[in-house]
Amino acid sequence: MATQNMIQALNSAMDVLLERDGDVLIFGEDVGYFGGVFRATDGLQKKHGLTRCFDTPIGEAGIVAMGIGMAAYGLRPIIEIQFADYIYPAYDQIVSEAARLRYRSAGDFTAPITVRTPYGGGIFGGQTHSQSPEALFTHVAGLKTVIPSNPYDAKGLLISSVECNDPVLFLEPKRIYNGPFDGHHDRPVQTWAKHPASEVPDGYYTVPLGKAAIARAGEAVTVLAYGTMVHVALAATEDAGIDAEVIDLRTLVPVDIETIVASVEKTGRCVIVHEATRTSGYGAELSALVQEHCFHHLEAPIERVTGWDTPYPHAFEWSYFPGPKRVAAALRRAVEA
Incomplete structure (x- = not known):
C-alpha cells in the first residue's frame, strides 16, 4: 500500500499489466523514452523494453488503427492520445472499426484496446488542450467509457479496462492528476496525501466497470x-x-x-x-x-x-x-x- 497521486496510480497499473500479460503493450506520442507529456508512462520503456512501450509518429488515426489490428490479432494494446482534443482524427477508427468489430465479425474478432487520454480543463491549456468530449463517445454502441476520480479507482479501473474484451475509452481528468479539491476553493490542492482514495494497493487489483x-x-x-x-x-x-x-x-x-x-x-x-x-x-x-x-x-x-x-x-x-x-x-x- 502506498500514497499515490493519479499519475502514479496509472503508472502502477500499466506496470502491473505489462508484468502479468505478455500481450499488453503501450504506445503513443512521447510515451516511451520521455514517459508521456504528463509522465504517466515514466520508466516503463526502460523497465519493460522498446517493444512493450514505444513512441509513434504524430498521427492519431494511424495510432488507433494500428491498435485495432493488434487487438484483432490477439494483443491488448494501451494507446495514449496525448490530449482528448487530439482524438478527433481517430474518431472514425474508434467508432467505425473498434466499436463494431465484434458485431461485424459475429464474434470471431474482438477489439480489446484501451484508449487513454487526458481530458478537461484547468491547466491553462487553451481551446485545443482542454475539451471534454465524453458525450461523443457515450453515444457509440460497442464502446465503453470510463472516467476515474481518484488514484485508487484509476488503477483498478484501468486494469479492468485493459482486461475487457471490448474497446474502452479511458478519460483521465488532468486537473486532478496531482491532487483533489480542498473543499473550499475552485483550484485543486497539489497533494493526495489526506484523501482516503490516495492509498493505492501494490500489485494487482480491479475496480469493476x-x-x-x-x-x-x-x-x-x-x-x-x-x-x-x-x-x-x-x-x-x-x-x-x-x-x-x-x-x-x-x-x-x-x-x-x-x-x-x-x-x-x-x-x-x-x-x-x-x-x-x-x-x-x-x-x-x-x-x-x-x-x-x-x-x-x-x-x-x-x-x-x-x-x-x-x-x-x-x-x-x-x-x-x-x-x-x-x-x-x-x-x-x-x-x-
Whole structure:
C-alpha cells in the first residue's frame, strides 16, 4: 500500500499489466523514452523494453488503427492520445472499426484496446488542450467509457479496462492528476496525501466497470458526477451544508442505473454536474434516465450544472467550470423546491 497521486496510480497499473500479460503493450506520442507529456508512462520503456512501450509518429488515426489490428490479432494494446482534443482524427477508427468489430465479425474478432487520454480543463491549456468530449463517445454502441476520480479507482479501473474484451475509452481528468479539491476553493490542492482514495494497493487489483461508488451518503438530494466534478460536488455539499448523496459514476457506459435509481428514490431530488457543455452533454442522458426510472419519486425538477454552450473560453475557464458556488446554488434550489 502506498500514497499515490493519479499519475502514479496509472503508472502502477500499466506496470502491473505489462508484468502479468505478455500481450499488453503501450504506445503513443512521447510515451516511451520521455514517459508521456504528463509522465504517466515514466520508466516503463526502460523497465519493460522498446517493444512493450514505444513512441509513434504524430498521427492519431494511424495510432488507433494500428491498435485495432493488434487487438484483432490477439494483443491488448494501451494507446495514449496525448490530449482528448487530439482524438478527433481517430474518431472514425474508434467508432467505425473498434466499436463494431465484434458485431461485424459475429464474434470471431474482438477489439480489446484501451484508449487513454487526458481530458478537461484547468491547466491553462487553451481551446485545443482542454475539451471534454465524453458525450461523443457515450453515444457509440460497442464502446465503453470510463472516467476515474481518484488514484485508487484509476488503477483498478484501468486494469479492468485493459482486461475487457471490448474497446474502452479511458478519460483521465488532468486537473486532478496531482491532487483533489480542498473543499473550499475552485483550484485543486497539489497533494493526495489526506484523501482516503490516495492509498493505492501494490500489485494487482480491479475496480469493476459499470459500478458506481457512493462518495458521500446523504438523504436530502442525489448528486450525479464523475471525474473532477466529484470533488466539486463534495465541496459544494460541504459549503452549502446540505445532506447530499454524491454518486461517483466512474463508468459512463455501462452506467450503474441501479445505484442511481436507489439513491434518487431515497432522496426524491437530483442534481447532475459535468464540466462539458450543457447541450447534448452526458447530463442530458442522465436526466432522461432519472425521469424514466424515478418519475413518481421526484419532488423537484432535475437540475443540471455544466459548462457553458460556447467554445472553450480559455480566458474565463474558471468561470466556465461548474464550481462549488454554482453547484451549491443548484443544491439549494432542488432542496427548497
